[in-house]
Amino acid sequence: MSDKKTGKNAFLMYKGKPLVRNGKTIYYGSMADKYVVMLQVLSTKPYQDMEIADKVLVQLMYTDPEIRARDRIVKKSEKEGLYNALDIGSIWLERALRDQ
Incomplete structure (x- = not known):
C-alpha cells in the first residue's frame, strides 16, 4: 500500500519493518522475508x-505458503500487554532473519 501523493509506504513501521493489523491480529515484518511475527490479542482490559490489549499470543512463523500452517510456527509465547509482545517478537524476528 503506498500513498498516491508521496509514493511512500503507508504502513505503520516499527524498527524499519511494517506492522499490519487485521482485527485482533497484527503481523510484524515483511511477507517477502523468510519469517514474520504474528501477534494475536487474546483478551483486552x-x-x-x-x-487495551491484556494478553497477547506471539508467534514467530515461516512465510512459506508451501509449509502446512501448523508447521510454520517456529516459536510462540503469551505475553501481558502489546508492548511486551511486540518487544519479544521484534527480538525473535531480528535474530531469525540474521541467522538465516
Whole structure:
C-alpha cells in the first residue's frame, strides 16, 4: 500500500519493518522475508475510555505458503500487554532473519 501523493509506504513501521493489523491480529515484518511475527490479542482490559490489549499470543512463523500452517510456527509465547509482545517478537524476528 503506498500513498498516491508521496509514493511512500503507508504502513505503520516499527524498527524499519511494517506492522499490519487485521482485527485482533497484527503481523510484524515483511511477507517477502523468510519469517514474520504474528501477534494475536487474546483478551483486552478497559483503560480510561478505551480497551487495551491484556494478553497477547506471539508467534514467530515461516512465510512459506508451501509449509502446512501448523508447521510454520517456529516459536510462540503469551505475553501481558502489546508492548511486551511486540518487544519479544521484534527480538525473535531480528535474530531469525540474521541467522538465516
